[in-house]
Amino acid sequence: MALCLTAVCLICSSVLAGVYALTFEPIKAASQKALEQSISAVLPEGLELSSAAVANQGGQTYEYYTASQSGETAAYAVKSTVIGFGGPLTLMVGVLADGSVYNTSVLSHSETPGLGAKCTSDVKFMEQWKGFPANANFAVKKDGGDVDAITASTITSRAYTLAVKNAVDVVKSLSK
Amino acid sequence: MSKLSIITKGFIKDNPTFVLVLGMCPTLATTTSAMNGLEMGLATLFVLVLSNMVISAIAPLVPDKVHIPVYIVVIATFVTVLQFIMQAYTPGAYQTLGLFIPLIVVNCIVLGRAEAFANKNGIVDSALDGIGIGLGFTASLTVIGIVREILGSGSIFGWKFISGDGILAFVMAPGAFLALGYLMVLFNKFVKKN
Amino acid sequence: MEYLIIIISAIFVNNILLAQFLGICPFLGVSNKLSTATGMSGAVCFVITLATVVTFLLNKYLLVPFGLEFLQTISFILVIAALVQMVEIVLKKISPSMYQALGIFLPLITTNCAVLGVAITVVTKEFTFGAESHMLNLAQAVVYALATSVGYAIAMILFAGLREHLAGNDVPKSFKGLPIALITVSIMAMAFLGFSGMV
Numbered sequence: 058m059a060l061c062l063t064a065v066c067l068i069c070s071s072v073l074a075g076v077y078a079l080t081f082e083p084i085k086a087a088s089q090k091a092l093e094q095s096i097s098a099v100l101p102e103g104l105e106l107s108s109a110a111v112a113n114q115g116g117q118t119y120e121y122y123t124a125s126q127s128g129e130t131a132a133y134a135v136k137s138t139v140i141g142f143g144g145p146l147t148l149m150v151g152v153l154a155d156g157s158v159y160n161t162s163v164l165s166h167s168e169t170p171g172l173g174a175k176c177t178s179d180v181k182f183m184e185q186w187k188g189f190p191a192n193a194n195f196a197v198k199k200d201g202g203d204v205d206a207i208t209a210s211t212i213t214s215r216a217y218t219l220a221v222k223n224a225v226d227v228v229k230s231l232s233k
Numbered sequence: 234m235s236k237l238s239i240i241t242k243g244f245i246k247d248n249p250t251f252v253l254v255l256g257m258c259p260t261l262a263t264t265t266s267a268m269n270g271l272e273m274g275l276a277t278l279f280v281l282v283l284s285n286m287v288i289s290a291i292a293p294l295v296p297d298k299v300h301i302p303v304y305i306v307v308i309a310t311f312v313t314v315l316q317f318i319m320q321a322y323t324p325g326a327y328q329t330l331g332l333f334i335p336l337i338v339v340n341c342i343v344l345g346r347a348e349a350f351a352n353k354n355g356i357v358d359s360a361l362d363g364i365g366i367g368l369g370f371t372a373s374l375t376v377i378g379i380v381r382e383i384l385g386s387g388s389i390f391g392w393k394f395i396s397g398d399g400i401l402a403f404v405m406a407p408g409a410f411l412a413l414g415y416l417m418v419l420f421n422k423f424v425k426k427n
Numbered sequence: 428m429e430y431l432i433i434i435i436s437a438i439f440v441n442n443i444l445l446a447q448f449l450g451i452c453p454f455l456g457v458s459n460k461l462s463t464a465t466g467m468s469g470a471v472c473f474v475i476t477l478a479t480v481v482t483f484l485l486n487k488y489l490l491v492p493f494g495l496e497f498l499q500t501i502s503f504i505l506v507i508a509a510l511v512q513m514v515e516i517v518l519k520k521i522s523p524s525m526y527q528a529l530g531i532f533l534p535l536i537t538t539n540c541a542v543l544g545v546a547i548t549v550v551t552k553e554f555t556f557g558a559e560s561h562m563l564n565l566a567q568a569v570v571y572a573l574a575t576s577v578g579y580a581i582a583m584i585l586f587a588g589l590r591e592h593l594a595g596n597d598v599p600k601s602f603k604g605l606p607i608a609l610i611t612v613s614i615m616a617m618a619f620l621g622f623s624g625m626v
Contacts, residue, residue, distance in 0.1 A: 058296045058298055058299050059299075061294070061295060061303065062299045062303060062306075065291075065303045065306050066306055066505075069306050069309075069501065070501070073314070073501065076314050076317055077317060077497040080317040080321045083321035084317065084321045087320065087321050087324045088324065091324060144554075144560060145555075145560050165328065170266075170404050170405075171265065171386060171404025171405060172401065172404075172405075208398060209398075209401065254452075255452070257448075257451040257452050257455065258451045258452070258540050258544075261448040261451060302505070305504055305505070306505065309500050309505075310501060312500055313497060313498075313500050313501060316500070332544060332547060332548065335500045335547055336449075336540045336544055336547075338504050338543065339504070339537075339539070339540040339542075340540070341452055344538060405620065406445055406446050406620065407614070407616040407617040408613070409448070409613075409616075410610070410612045410613035410616055413609050414605075414606045414607070414608075414612075417605060417609065418602055418606045421601040421606065422601040
């Protein structure tokens with residue numbers, strides 16, 4: 058009886074170890090691909106990308122990628138994490154060298170489906186970030202800023218705005 | 234029982250959601266949209282078919298006293314395999330369904346079929362039973378997902394036909410219970426009779 | 428302060444039954460009578476807390492150091508199944524009266540997804556405290572497990588009370604049983620939605 062259970066456990070865990078080893082590379086490749094896709098989505102086309110680097114800003118560390126054209130830095134892609142409504146909200150923010158936002162994309166979030174989760178699908182909210190100027194007021198309109206919040210999801214919109222602002226601040230300190 | 238009826242019974246006669254009322258947690262939690270419901274259903278189908286087959290093969294060898302732990306270990310193995318496969322090839326779906334993928338282990342449908350069918354039938358029949366029940370589960374989840382997505386977001390499988398918001402409550406927790414409750418009423422009224 | 432956030436959030440804002448949809452099967456199954464609902468809640472509280480402690484330690488000191496995280500699901504469910512068996516045996520020996528009250532619910536708890544759900548949540552999810560988020564430590568995990576199961580008990584007992592009254596009412600035939608129960612839960616869930624944004 059105990060022998061049978063032990064045998065089953067042994068067989069099952071060795072099967073799992075095997076599958077784990079088999080899928081280890083594809084899983085890594087998949088997350089790498091997702092990262093690369095998010096970077097290319099937030100940066101202008103035809104730029105040369107550096108490998109990841111780390112910047113310190115306001116006591117937080119940010120992973121960023123430098124994109125250059127013929128040797129000159131043209132833009133940065135900054136990974137920026139803040140606390141949203143349901144948990145951490147991680148964005149990839151593409152910022153041009155002059156500090157204006159090129160585009161943003163959500164890497165991971167745990168916002169409420171149908172409400173805050175719309176930060177990944179609400180066209181009006183997402184489009185406004187394209188070309189968002191560096192000297193704009195990074196706050197939602199309710200707080201007197203320039204950002205149109207998602208309907209009924211002010212907290213998520215605030216968090217998103219903060220994430221973009223942090224990314225822009227990182228770039229400002231980098232290009233100094 | 235003919236092979237065909239083993240498959241079709243999962244849709245009406247032994248429908249896991251509306252008749253057997255099993256696996257309520259993923260049914261309520263993951264049906265915020267039609268696509269999510271479909272993905273969850275297919276994930277469960279995968280585990281159900283494979284675990285049914287293996288369990289029907291090993292059932293004669295397992296002493297009666299430890300059969301439940303053995304079945305659970307087998308099911309948990311396939312669930313973990315599914316986790317790896319989803320992480321590697323459908324990372325988006327893995328992220329949306331989240332916690333409910335590992336929780337397929339404790340979905341009563343899977344252990345229920347192992348106990349009620351797989352341990353006394355052959356491998357082929359058990360596989361067919363898994364496919365039938367799994368498809369029935371997938372169909373129910375997709376229907377609930379469609380209803381909640383139409384009412385809650387004004388779209389179907391992501392294709393938007395009303396601009397603006399739907400009735401947000403249907404995407405959130407209360408809408409899940411409400412949609413399932415009323416669908417069950419309709420099922421009782423129109424399907425169960427015949 | 429962090430403990431208060433965990434408690435309020437686990438009991439009301441993210442109620443395990445009404446917002447996270449974990450442990451729904453026994454919730455619908457045994458909420459017909461107030462007495463059985465109370466018994467089941469008690470057993471669940473006990474097992475969730477115990478299982479969380481054991482799986483937390485198992486994960487931290489065995490799985491992670493040896494790079495065996497891929498065995499998480501399988502080892503957690505085995506630990507829970509074994510724990511439930513042990514609790515049953517121990518309870519039978521030391522407190523027959525408590526065994527009488529909780530005994531019949533214990534075997535059902537292994538497949539209660541609330542137990543595995545909480546165990547996995549505690550070791551995989553970052554929790555938010557004000558402006559930062561981090562993984563829980565052991566004490567916080569225990570508080571989270573305890574608060575979650577109190578939330579489970581509150582929802583379960585409230586619902587059982589409602590359902591006892593519901594049983595005496597004349598509802599249309601197709602609504603009898605589960606459908607009307609689900610619609611009632613929906614209204615309860617709406618009430619609990621009022622807590623969102625509190626933490």
